[in-house]
Amino acid sequence: MITVGLLGCGNIGHIIAKHQKSFSITAVYDQIEARADELAAASDARAYTDFTTFLSADFDIVVEAASVAAAQEYGEVILRSGRDFVVMSVGALSDTEFRERLVRTAKEMGKKIYVPSGAVMGLDNIKVGQISAIDTFLLRTTKSPASLSIRADVPTMIFSGKAHECIRDYPKNVNVSEALTLAAGHEVDVELWVDPDVDRNIHEIFIEGEFGDAYIRVRNIPSPENPATSYLAALSILTLLENLDNPLVIGT
Missing domain, CATH: 3.40.50.720 (NAD(P)-binding Rossmann-like Domain)
Known part of the structure:
Protein backbone atom coordinates (compact mmCIF):
# COMPACT_ATOMS: atom_id res chain seq x y z
CA MET A 1 0.00 0.00 0.00
CA ALA A 119 -11.46 21.33 -11.13
CA VAL A 120 -11.64 20.59 -14.89
CA MET A 121 -11.92 17.60 -17.19
CA GLY A 122 -10.38 16.61 -20.49
CA LEU A 123 -6.68 17.11 -19.77
CA ASP A 124 -5.84 13.72 -21.27
CA ASN A 125 -7.03 14.66 -24.77
CA ILE A 126 -5.90 18.28 -24.48
CA LYS A 127 -2.36 16.85 -24.36
CA VAL A 128 -2.63 16.37 -28.13
CA GLY A 129 -1.64 20.04 -28.25
CA GLN A 130 1.90 18.91 -27.45
CA ILE A 131 2.17 17.33 -30.90
CA SER A 132 -0.58 19.03 -32.92
CA ALA A 133 -1.09 22.72 -33.75
CA ILE A 134 -3.65 24.65 -31.65
CA ASP A 135 -5.34 27.71 -33.15
CA THR A 136 -7.76 28.63 -30.36
CA PHE A 137 -7.34 27.83 -26.67
CA LEU A 138 -9.50 29.68 -24.15
CA LEU A 139 -10.55 29.11 -20.55
CA ARG A 140 -13.57 31.10 -19.39
CA THR A 141 -14.09 30.83 -15.64
CA THR A 142 -17.18 32.25 -13.94
CA LYS A 143 -17.51 32.59 -10.17
CA SER A 144 -19.75 34.34 -7.70
CA PRO A 145 -18.56 37.83 -6.74
CA ALA A 146 -18.51 36.82 -3.07
CA SER A 147 -15.94 34.08 -3.74
CA LEU A 148 -13.53 36.79 -4.92
CA SER A 149 -14.65 39.42 -2.39
CA ILE A 150 -16.00 41.56 -5.21
CA ARG A 151 -19.30 43.45 -5.51
CA ALA A 152 -21.10 43.03 -8.84
CA ASP A 153 -24.77 43.29 -9.75
CA VAL A 154 -24.40 41.99 -13.32
CA PRO A 155 -22.04 39.52 -15.03
CA THR A 156 -18.67 41.26 -15.29
CA MET A 157 -15.37 40.23 -16.81
CA ILE A 158 -12.63 41.16 -14.31
CA PHE A 159 -9.65 39.69 -16.16
CA SER A 160 -8.64 38.87 -19.72
CA GLY A 161 -5.14 37.71 -20.58
CA LYS A 162 -2.70 34.85 -20.41
CA ALA A 163 -2.68 32.09 -17.81
CA HIS A 164 0.53 33.18 -16.07
CA GLU A 165 -0.85 36.71 -15.69
CA CYS A 166 -4.09 35.41 -14.20
CA ILE A 167 -2.23 33.16 -11.76
CA ARG A 168 -0.18 36.18 -10.67
CA ASP A 169 -3.29 38.25 -9.96
CA TYR A 170 -5.58 35.46 -8.68
CA PRO A 171 -3.28 32.69 -7.33
CA LYS A 172 -6.03 30.90 -5.38
CA ASN A 173 -8.71 30.96 -8.04
CA VAL A 174 -7.48 29.82 -11.46
CA ASN A 175 -5.00 27.00 -10.87
CA VAL A 176 -6.86 25.17 -13.64
CA SER A 177 -5.41 27.59 -16.21
CA GLU A 178 -1.89 26.34 -15.47
CA ALA A 179 -3.03 22.70 -15.57
CA LEU A 180 -4.45 23.31 -19.05
CA THR A 181 -1.29 25.11 -20.18
CA LEU A 182 0.94 22.27 -19.00
CA ALA A 183 -1.29 19.63 -20.59
CA ALA A 184 -1.39 21.31 -24.00
CA GLY A 185 2.16 22.65 -24.03
CA HIS A 186 0.48 25.86 -25.16
CA GLU A 187 -0.48 28.76 -22.88
CA VAL A 188 -4.21 29.15 -22.51
CA ASP A 189 -5.98 32.50 -22.81
CA VAL A 190 -8.11 33.23 -19.74
CA GLU A 191 -11.29 35.18 -19.12
CA LEU A 192 -12.34 35.49 -15.47
CA TRP A 193 -15.94 36.52 -14.87
CA VAL A 194 -18.05 37.19 -11.80
CA ASP A 195 -21.81 36.64 -11.95
CA PRO A 196 -24.15 37.25 -8.99
CA ASP A 197 -26.57 34.62 -10.31
CA VAL A 198 -24.18 31.63 -10.24
CA ASP A 199 -23.89 29.33 -7.25
CA ARG A 200 -21.09 27.15 -8.63
CA ASN A 201 -17.70 27.73 -10.18
CA ILE A 202 -18.05 27.27 -13.95
CA HIS A 203 -15.11 26.44 -16.21
CA GLU A 204 -15.59 26.53 -20.00
CA ILE A 205 -12.79 25.31 -22.24
CA PHE A 206 -12.69 26.16 -25.95
CA ILE A 207 -10.01 24.49 -28.03
CA GLU A 208 -9.56 24.22 -31.80
CA GLY A 209 -6.68 22.91 -33.89
CA GLU A 210 -5.56 20.33 -36.43
CA PHE A 211 -7.45 17.61 -34.52
CA GLY A 212 -10.81 19.42 -34.76
CA ASP A 213 -12.50 21.38 -32.01
CA ALA A 214 -13.96 20.79 -28.57
CA TYR A 215 -15.98 22.58 -25.92
CA ILE A 216 -15.98 21.43 -22.29
CA ARG A 217 -18.17 22.96 -19.60
CA VAL A 218 -17.74 21.98 -15.96
CA ARG A 219 -20.00 23.23 -13.15
CA ASN A 220 -18.27 22.42 -9.90
CA ILE A 221 -20.16 21.57 -6.74
CA PRO A 222 -18.42 23.24 -3.77
CA SER A 223 -16.90 21.04 -1.11
CA PRO A 224 -19.46 20.39 1.66
CA GLU A 225 -17.08 21.70 4.35
CA ASN A 226 -15.57 24.64 2.44
CA PRO A 227 -17.48 26.41 -0.36
CA ALA A 228 -14.22 27.95 -1.62
CA THR A 229 -12.94 24.50 -2.60
CA SER A 230 -14.14 22.48 -5.57
CA TYR A 231 -15.16 18.97 -4.58
CA LEU A 232 -14.01 17.75 -8.01
Whole structure:
Protein backbone atom coordinates (compact mmCIF):
# COMPACT_ATOMS: atom_id res chain seq x y z
CA MET A 1 0.00 0.00 0.00
CA ILE A 2 1.27 3.48 -0.90
CA THR A 3 1.96 5.69 2.10
CA VAL A 4 1.31 9.42 1.89
CA GLY A 5 2.74 12.46 3.61
CA LEU A 6 0.18 15.26 3.41
CA LEU A 7 1.43 18.84 3.11
CA GLY A 8 -1.44 21.07 4.23
CA CYS A 9 -4.25 20.15 6.60
CA GLY A 10 -7.22 22.04 5.22
CA ASN A 11 -10.46 20.92 3.62
CA ILE A 12 -8.89 18.91 0.77
CA GLY A 13 -6.71 17.07 3.26
CA HIS A 14 -9.78 16.02 5.22
CA ILE A 15 -11.52 14.75 2.08
CA ILE A 16 -8.45 12.68 1.18
CA ALA A 17 -8.29 11.29 4.72
CA LYS A 18 -11.93 10.18 4.59
CA HIS A 19 -11.38 8.13 1.41
CA GLN A 20 -8.22 6.15 2.11
CA LYS A 21 -8.44 2.78 0.33
CA SER A 22 -5.40 1.69 -1.64
CA PHE A 23 -3.23 4.30 0.09
CA SER A 24 -2.62 5.33 3.68
CA ILE A 25 -1.80 8.75 5.12
CA THR A 26 0.94 8.24 7.69
CA ALA A 27 2.15 11.82 8.26
CA VAL A 28 0.59 15.29 8.01
CA TYR A 29 2.25 18.70 8.11
CA ASP A 30 0.83 22.13 8.78
CA GLN A 31 2.30 25.25 10.35
CA ILE A 32 -0.80 25.50 12.53
CA GLU A 33 -0.54 22.81 15.19
CA ALA A 34 -4.27 22.49 15.85
CA ARG A 35 -4.96 21.83 12.17
CA ALA A 36 -2.22 19.22 11.96
CA ASP A 37 -3.43 17.49 15.13
CA GLU A 38 -7.04 17.44 13.92
CA LEU A 39 -6.23 15.86 10.58
CA ALA A 40 -3.76 13.44 12.14
CA ALA A 41 -6.51 12.17 14.43
CA ALA A 42 -8.92 11.85 11.49
CA SER A 43 -6.44 9.90 9.35
CA ASP A 44 -4.65 7.88 12.03
CA ALA A 45 -1.40 9.63 11.12
CA ARG A 46 1.32 11.51 12.95
CA ALA A 47 1.20 15.31 13.04
CA TYR A 48 4.16 17.59 12.33
CA THR A 49 4.65 21.34 12.46
CA ASP A 50 8.35 21.22 11.58
CA PHE A 51 8.89 20.45 7.91
CA THR A 52 12.34 18.88 8.26
CA THR A 53 11.02 16.48 10.88
CA PHE A 54 8.01 15.76 8.67
CA LEU A 55 10.33 14.71 5.82
CA SER A 56 12.20 12.38 8.14
CA ALA A 57 9.02 10.31 8.59
CA ASP A 58 8.43 7.10 6.63
CA PHE A 59 6.16 7.57 3.59
CA ASP A 60 6.38 7.16 -0.19
CA ILE A 61 4.85 10.29 -1.72
CA VAL A 62 4.02 13.87 -0.70
CA VAL A 63 0.64 15.36 -1.60
CA GLU A 64 0.63 19.16 -1.50
CA ALA A 65 -2.78 20.58 -0.60
CA ALA A 66 -1.68 23.88 0.89
CA SER A 67 -0.86 26.83 -1.39
CA VAL A 68 1.19 28.07 -4.33
CA ALA A 69 3.74 29.46 -1.88
CA ALA A 70 4.06 26.12 -0.07
CA ALA A 71 4.51 24.19 -3.32
CA GLN A 72 7.29 26.55 -4.38
CA GLU A 73 8.97 26.57 -0.98
CA TYR A 74 9.02 22.82 -0.43
CA GLY A 75 8.80 21.22 -3.88
CA GLU A 76 12.51 20.80 -4.59
CA VAL A 77 13.42 19.51 -1.12
CA ILE A 78 10.57 16.98 -1.34
CA LEU A 79 11.99 15.54 -4.55
CA ARG A 80 15.51 15.53 -3.13
CA SER A 81 14.22 13.52 -0.17
CA GLY A 82 13.48 10.70 -2.64
CA ARG A 83 9.71 11.14 -2.82
CA ASP A 84 7.36 11.70 -5.73
CA PHE A 85 5.42 14.97 -5.47
CA VAL A 86 1.71 15.61 -6.13
CA VAL A 87 1.09 19.32 -6.76
CA MET A 88 -2.46 20.50 -6.14
CA SER A 89 -1.56 24.21 -6.26
CA VAL A 90 -0.43 23.89 -9.86
CA GLY A 91 -0.29 27.67 -10.21
CA ALA A 92 3.15 27.32 -8.63
CA LEU A 93 4.38 25.87 -11.93
CA SER A 94 3.49 29.04 -13.83
CA ASP A 95 6.87 30.33 -12.64
CA THR A 96 8.94 29.00 -15.54
CA GLU A 97 12.26 29.13 -13.69
CA PHE A 98 10.83 27.24 -10.72
CA ARG A 99 9.11 24.65 -12.92
CA GLU A 100 12.24 23.95 -14.95
CA ARG A 101 14.32 23.62 -11.79
CA LEU A 102 11.75 21.26 -10.29
CA VAL A 103 11.67 19.10 -13.42
CA ARG A 104 15.49 18.95 -13.51
CA THR A 105 15.52 17.85 -9.88
CA ALA A 106 12.89 15.17 -10.53
CA LYS A 107 14.97 13.79 -13.44
CA GLU A 108 18.12 13.86 -11.36
CA MET A 109 16.43 11.98 -8.49
CA GLY A 110 14.42 9.61 -10.70
CA LYS A 111 11.15 10.90 -9.23
CA LYS A 112 7.81 12.06 -10.63
CA ILE A 113 5.83 15.29 -10.30
CA TYR A 114 2.09 14.62 -10.56
CA VAL A 115 -0.47 17.29 -11.46
CA PRO A 116 -4.08 16.17 -10.80
CA SER A 117 -6.84 17.25 -13.17
CA GLY A 118 -8.21 19.52 -10.45
CA ALA A 119 -11.46 21.33 -11.13
CA VAL A 120 -11.64 20.59 -14.89
CA MET A 121 -11.92 17.60 -17.19
CA GLY A 122 -10.38 16.61 -20.49
CA LEU A 123 -6.68 17.11 -19.77
CA ASP A 124 -5.84 13.72 -21.27
CA ASN A 125 -7.03 14.66 -24.77
CA ILE A 126 -5.90 18.28 -24.48
CA LYS A 127 -2.36 16.85 -24.36
CA VAL A 128 -2.63 16.37 -28.13
CA GLY A 129 -1.64 20.04 -28.25
CA GLN A 130 1.90 18.91 -27.45
CA ILE A 131 2.17 17.33 -30.90
CA SER A 132 -0.58 19.03 -32.92
CA ALA A 133 -1.09 22.72 -33.75
CA ILE A 134 -3.65 24.65 -31.65
CA ASP A 135 -5.34 27.71 -33.15
CA THR A 136 -7.76 28.63 -30.36
CA PHE A 137 -7.34 27.83 -26.67
CA LEU A 138 -9.50 29.68 -24.15
CA LEU A 139 -10.55 29.11 -20.55
CA ARG A 140 -13.57 31.10 -19.39
CA THR A 141 -14.09 30.83 -15.64
CA THR A 142 -17.18 32.25 -13.94
CA LYS A 143 -17.51 32.59 -10.17
CA SER A 144 -19.75 34.34 -7.70
CA PRO A 145 -18.56 37.83 -6.74
CA ALA A 146 -18.51 36.82 -3.07
CA SER A 147 -15.94 34.08 -3.74
CA LEU A 148 -13.53 36.79 -4.92
CA SER A 149 -14.65 39.42 -2.39
CA ILE A 150 -16.00 41.56 -5.21
CA ARG A 151 -19.30 43.45 -5.51
CA ALA A 152 -21.10 43.03 -8.84
CA ASP A 153 -24.77 43.29 -9.75
CA VAL A 154 -24.40 41.99 -13.32
CA PRO A 155 -22.04 39.52 -15.03
CA THR A 156 -18.67 41.26 -15.29
CA MET A 157 -15.37 40.23 -16.81
CA ILE A 158 -12.63 41.16 -14.31
CA PHE A 159 -9.65 39.69 -16.16
CA SER A 160 -8.64 38.87 -19.72
CA GLY A 161 -5.14 37.71 -20.58
CA LYS A 162 -2.70 34.85 -20.41
CA ALA A 163 -2.68 32.09 -17.81
CA HIS A 164 0.53 33.18 -16.07
CA GLU A 165 -0.85 36.71 -15.69
CA CYS A 166 -4.09 35.41 -14.20
CA ILE A 167 -2.23 33.16 -11.76
CA ARG A 168 -0.18 36.18 -10.67
CA ASP A 169 -3.29 38.25 -9.96
CA TYR A 170 -5.58 35.46 -8.68
CA PRO A 171 -3.28 32.69 -7.33
CA LYS A 172 -6.03 30.90 -5.38
CA ASN A 173 -8.71 30.96 -8.04
CA VAL A 174 -7.48 29.82 -11.46
CA ASN A 175 -5.00 27.00 -10.87
CA VAL A 176 -6.86 25.17 -13.64
CA SER A 177 -5.41 27.59 -16.21
CA GLU A 178 -1.89 26.34 -15.47
CA ALA A 179 -3.03 22.70 -15.57
CA LEU A 180 -4.45 23.31 -19.05
CA THR A 181 -1.29 25.11 -20.18
CA LEU A 182 0.94 22.27 -19.00
CA ALA A 183 -1.29 19.63 -20.59
CA ALA A 184 -1.39 21.31 -24.00
CA GLY A 185 2.16 22.65 -24.03
CA HIS A 186 0.48 25.86 -25.16
CA GLU A 187 -0.48 28.76 -22.88
CA VAL A 188 -4.21 29.15 -22.51
CA ASP A 189 -5.98 32.50 -22.81
CA VAL A 190 -8.11 33.23 -19.74
CA GLU A 191 -11.29 35.18 -19.12
CA LEU A 192 -12.34 35.49 -15.47
CA TRP A 193 -15.94 36.52 -14.87
CA VAL A 194 -18.05 37.19 -11.80
CA ASP A 195 -21.81 36.64 -11.95
CA PRO A 196 -24.15 37.25 -8.99
CA ASP A 197 -26.57 34.62 -10.31
CA VAL A 198 -24.18 31.63 -10.24
CA ASP A 199 -23.89 29.33 -7.25
CA ARG A 200 -21.09 27.15 -8.63
CA ASN A 201 -17.70 27.73 -10.18
CA ILE A 202 -18.05 27.27 -13.95
CA HIS A 203 -15.11 26.44 -16.21
CA GLU A 204 -15.59 26.53 -20.00
CA ILE A 205 -12.79 25.31 -22.24
CA PHE A 206 -12.69 26.16 -25.95
CA ILE A 207 -10.01 24.49 -28.03
CA GLU A 208 -9.56 24.22 -31.80
CA GLY A 209 -6.68 22.91 -33.89
CA GLU A 210 -5.56 20.33 -36.43
CA PHE A 211 -7.45 17.61 -34.52
CA GLY A 212 -10.81 19.42 -34.76
CA ASP A 213 -12.50 21.38 -32.01
CA ALA A 214 -13.96 20.79 -28.57
CA TYR A 215 -15.98 22.58 -25.92
CA ILE A 216 -15.98 21.43 -22.29
CA ARG A 217 -18.17 22.96 -19.60
CA VAL A 218 -17.74 21.98 -15.96
CA ARG A 219 -20.00 23.23 -13.15
CA ASN A 220 -18.27 22.42 -9.90
CA ILE A 221 -20.16 21.57 -6.74
CA PRO A 222 -18.42 23.24 -3.77
CA SER A 223 -16.90 21.04 -1.11
CA PRO A 224 -19.46 20.39 1.66
CA GLU A 225 -17.08 21.70 4.35
CA ASN A 226 -15.57 24.64 2.44
CA PRO A 227 -17.48 26.41 -0.36
CA ALA A 228 -14.22 27.95 -1.62
CA THR A 229 -12.94 24.50 -2.60
CA SER A 230 -14.14 22.48 -5.57
CA TYR A 231 -15.16 18.97 -4.58
CA LEU A 232 -14.01 17.75 -8.01
CA ALA A 233 -10.50 19.03 -7.29
CA ALA A 234 -10.27 16.89 -4.17
CA LEU A 235 -11.70 13.88 -5.99
CA SER A 236 -9.08 14.26 -8.73
CA ILE A 237 -6.30 13.77 -6.16
CA LEU A 238 -8.06 10.71 -4.77
CA THR A 239 -8.37 9.25 -8.26
CA LEU A 240 -4.68 9.83 -8.91
CA LEU A 241 -3.64 8.15 -5.65
CA GLU A 242 -6.00 5.22 -6.15
CA ASN A 243 -4.48 4.50 -9.57
CA LEU A 244 -0.76 4.96 -8.93
CA ASP A 245 -0.24 1.21 -8.55
CA ASN A 246 -2.78 0.15 -11.18
CA PRO A 247 -1.06 -1.71 -14.07
CA LEU A 248 -3.92 -0.67 -16.39
CA VAL A 249 -3.32 2.98 -17.38
CA ILE A 250 -6.22 4.81 -19.03
CA GLY A 251 -6.32 8.21 -20.70
CA THR A 252 -2.66 9.20 -20.90
